[in-house]
Amino acid sequence: xxxxxxxxxxxxxxxxxxxxxxxxxxxxEGQGAVTQVVSPEAGTIKGWNKKxxxxxxxxxxxxxxxxxxDFDALLLPGGVMNPDKLRSIPAAVQxxxxxxxxxxxxxxxxxxxxxxxxxGAVRGRTITSWPSLQTDIRNAGGNWxxxxxxxxxxxxxxxxxxxxxxxxxxxxDEISGRHATA
Numbered sequence: 001x002x003x004x005x006x007x008x009x010x011x012x013x014x015x016x017x018x019x020x021x022x023x024x025x026x027x028x029e030g031q032g033a034v035t036q037v038v039s040p041e042a043g044t045i046k047g048w049n050k051k052x053x054x055x056x057x058x059x060x061x062x063x064x065x066x067x068x069x070d071f072d073a074l075l076l077p078g079g080v081m082n083p084d085k086l087r088s089i090p091a092a093v094q095x096x097x098x099x100x101x102x103x104x105x106x107x108x109x110x111x112x113x114x115x116x117x118x119x120g121a122v123r124g125r126t127i128t129s130w131p132s133l134q135t136d137i138r139n140a141g142g143n144w145x146x147x148x149x150x151x152x153x154x155x156x157x158x159x160x161x162x163x164x165x166x167x168x169x170x171x172x173d174e175i176s177g178r179h180a181t182a
Contacts, residue, residue: 002172010025010035011095016057016078017079018055025075041059068098074096075108077109078112080111109159111129123141126150147159151173
């Protein structure tokens with residue numbers, strides 16, 4: 001259990017890609033981590049499962065009361081709606097920025113790297129994402145590449161749900177302190 005004692009925040013709202021939240025969460029918890037969904041919404045948030053609404057996920061902590069200091073790492077699932085809404089919420093952007101300021105691991109998949117752009121955290125980093133984000137990443141000073149998984153100085157990124165096995169492996173490596181390279 002490589003992550004025993006680690007607390008991981010999962011920042012999400014309605015429209016997250018279901019597999020990109022549930023599968024990494026399962027992988028993290030399978031290694032002993034405690035995960036908590038942080039959201040500007042109360043109660044539950046509903047995922048997107050490929051072409052239709054998926055299952056609801058309980059919110060553990062409201063964004064307003066979440067503190068990045070209470071966590072060891074951050075997971076940012078994708079889905080188009082989820083990060084697009086979150087990046088317009090200053091408190092969500094600040095929450096992400098705090099992980100970078102504290103030099104804590106951050107893992108973002110698919111459209112999740114939009115939050116990295118909004119937090120000003122991609123300049124000088126090599127990042128991958130869903131292909132439609134490449135111009136945003138480049139305009140923010142990042143180096144976008146089309147790879148299954150990329151690890152750059154504490155940041156783990158992947159392109160899509162098909163990349164989840166590699167993403168989960170590198171995310172766990174990074175959070176456990178085994179700074180991996182892809």
